[in-house]
Amino acid sequence: xxxxxxxxxxxxxxxxxxxxxxxxxxxxxxxxxxxxxxxxxxxxxxxxxxxxxxxxxxxxxxxxxxxxxxxxxxxxxxxxxxxxxxxxxxxxxxxxxxxxxxxxxxxxxxxxxxxxxxxxxxxxxxxxxxxxxxxxxxxxxxxxxxxxxxxxxxxxxxxxxxxxxxxxxxxxxxxxxxxxxxxxxxxxxxxxxxxxxxxxx
Numbered sequence: 001x002x003x004x005x006x007x008x009x010x011x012x013x014x015x016x017x018x019x020x021x022x023x024x025x026x027x028x029x030x031x032x033x034x035x036x037x038x039x040x041x042x043x044x045x046x047x048x049x050x051x052x053x054x055x056x057x058x059x060x061x062x063x064x065x066x067x068x069x070x071x072x073x074x075x076x077x078x079x080x081x082x083x084x085x086x087x088x089x090x091x092x093x094x095x096x097x098x099x100x101x102x103x104x105x106x107x108x109x110x111x112x113x114x115x116x117x118x119x120x121x122x123x124x125x126x127x128x129x130x131x132x133x134x135x136x137x138x139x140x141x142x143x144x145x146x147x148x149x150x151x152x153x154x155x156x157x158x159x160x161x162x163x164x165x166x167x168x169x170x171x172x173x174x175x176x177x178x179x180x181x182x183x184x185x186x187x188x189x190x191x192x193x194x195x196x197x198x199x200x201x
Contacts, residue, residue, distance in 0.1 A: 002039075003062065003149055004098040006112070006159070007055040007091035015085050017045055017053065017200055022085055026201050029078055033057055036069055042103055044110060044197035047167070053086070054112070054197050056098050062149070065093070094159055096146035101163045103199060109170065110197045111162040113182045115189035116155040122147075125158060128188045132181060133160075140173045141165075155190070167196065 015022055026043055033041040034057075041057035059065045069075050102108070117125055129145065136143060141164050148157035160181060164170040173179050182194040 001095070002058055002060055002097060003093045004058050004096055004146075005055065005065065005091065005093050008089035009053045009055065009082075009086040010089055011051040011053060012085060012087065013051075017050065023201070025081060025085065029082065030201060032074070032078060033069075036072075036075075037064070040099065040103070042098075042199055043201040045200045047109075047196040047198060052089070052195075053200075055091075056103075058098050059093070062093060062151070092157065093149050094146045095149050096144050096159075096161075098144075101142055101144055101161065103163070107166060108199055109164045109167050110199075111160075111164065111170065111181075112193075112195050112197060113160040113162075113185075114157060114191075114193040115159075115185060116157045116191040117189050119156055121188070121190075122156045125156075125185075125188050128185060129158065129160075132184050136179075136181065140169065158189075160185075170196075 011017065017023075030041050030043065033039075037057065037059055039058035041055065044054040044056060046052040046054065059069075101110075103110075115125065133143065133145070141162050143160065143162050145158065145160040148159070162170075162181070164173075170179075182192055186192040
């Protein structure tokens with residue numbers, strides 16, 4: 001089953017995302033991932049705190065990522081180089097396809113909302129999500145959502161991605177429609193993390 005990856009890195013204080021050397025390193029990683037998986041990969045920067053960089057892409061399976069990719073010597077070398085620039089924060093896989101979002105058009109803004117809960121709360125949360133998303137006017141944005149599929153997870157995690165044309169489009173929609181997806185769902189989750197990210201590569 002094809003799955004999507006979202007990973008979070010934190011830039012070390014001495015570097016900025018637009019440093020030419022770092023841009024070259026990110027391009028090398030991006031090209032290597034795309035060659036290995038035959039899927040597109042992207043780097044996004046958080047708007048609230050620009051030191052946080054998100055990696056988004058797809059894998060054919062968990063095994064292809066953890067066993068095949070992580071077991072290769074070339075990938076281990078890239079990880080060592082990237083550790084000079086970044087501190088690893090977290091990584092997870094989800095049962096949706098990033099390719100269903102039009103990330104290659106314009107300068108997209110992604111709203112990333114993560115909700116975690118106990119296993120016994122998963123069914124109720126799924127019902128609430130269905131109800132909330134059914135009232136969302138998708139003509140203004142693209143919505144993608146799904147569950148975390150990594151094994152040995154302590155909590156269940158649900159992610160909602162909303163692709164906006166730009167940040168102004170999101171703000172105008174919120175003002176007119178009273179939009180607040182994370183606000184409507186946070187009472188049903190134990191933990192909520194909602195961020196805006198922009199594409200940098």
